[in-house]
Amino acid sequence: MVDFEKIRLNQINYFLLLLSQVKSRDLIYLQRLYETSVENYWETLKLLELSGLVDVQDNLLRCSANLNKFLRELRVLNHQEEAIKEFISKTIMTNNAISSICLEYLNKFILKNGVLIFQPSRNENLRYSGIRNFLMELEIVSLLSKGVYLFSGNWIIAENTFYSNLSPILFERIQKLKAELGEKAELLAIEEEKKRLSNFPELAKKILHTSKKIVNAGYDIESYECDKPIKRYIEVKAVHLDAPRFFWTLNEIQKSKELKDQYWLYLVPYNGNGEFQKELIERISNPYTTIFQGNSDWKSQVELLSFIKV
Helix, strand or coil: CCCHHHCCHHHHHHHHHHHHHCCCCEHHHHHHHHCCCCCCHHHHHHHHHHCCCEEEECCEEEECHHHHHHHHHHCCCCCHHHHHHHHHHHHHCCCCHHHHHHHHHHCCCEEECCEEEECCCHHHHHHHHHHHHHHHHCCCEEEEECCEEEECHHHHHHHCCCCCCCCHHHHHHHHHHHHHHHHHHHHHHHHHHHHHCCCCHHHHCCCECHHHCCCCCCCCEEEECCCCCCEEEEEEEEEECCCCCCCCCHHHHHHHHHHHHHEEEEEEEECCCCCECHHHCEEEECHHHHHHCCCCCCCCCCCCCCCCCC
């Protein structure tokens, strides 16, 4: 077990930078170099081991394939500390012994007013102070107000991270948060459409929030082109700023193929606190051609298959 009271992000940073710079994997040699600058060598090593990044055998440290790849990339990166923080965040949010420890704490968070929060008791504060501070350094958890902590469940949504021991309660909360984010993104897109059509008030009045009436229309909003009554069918997706991705259903893809240039994807970015960046909305016309069939920055990834018995 790791004593999180002795874990600091600067210690992990130094350890990984050290591994990227020296060839030796002798534990005592690494300890001697490590302890010239930071403390808690064995605790830091234990955290990396339980995260599945390293293995210790016969006083030698062996790095996982994933860590070796990252160390090669780290040598040429400009913002090394930020890269390490992102790498460690993604590592502990996958299925390993450390993620299990983190989840015991994260399962305490409840959904309230569109965010995941936890107001610990005095005993809980003492019990989870180490893991809480570690997650705060990684910016997975932050202080929302006095005695109340915020969990960026949005990060999980963005990464599509799944745990073998994710509690049904937290999963349900995250799914609800995802639905609320989607609805807020649609409302924001409608407001932006009204602004776009502000010089054509008669057209602006005709904007419809279609998904509120027809859930399988294949798009969320019916709007119009400027100065002409040609409809614009808009599918809205909330995408995380740091890990942009969206899910596109077969029905939506078929509708985009059918409507061609009249079909639009509006990708509305949000940060870790669920705040939207409306000035960064990406509007994509005819996404069936430009994304589904085309060669764009967006790449498809198969994550769910449907099987039909014939």
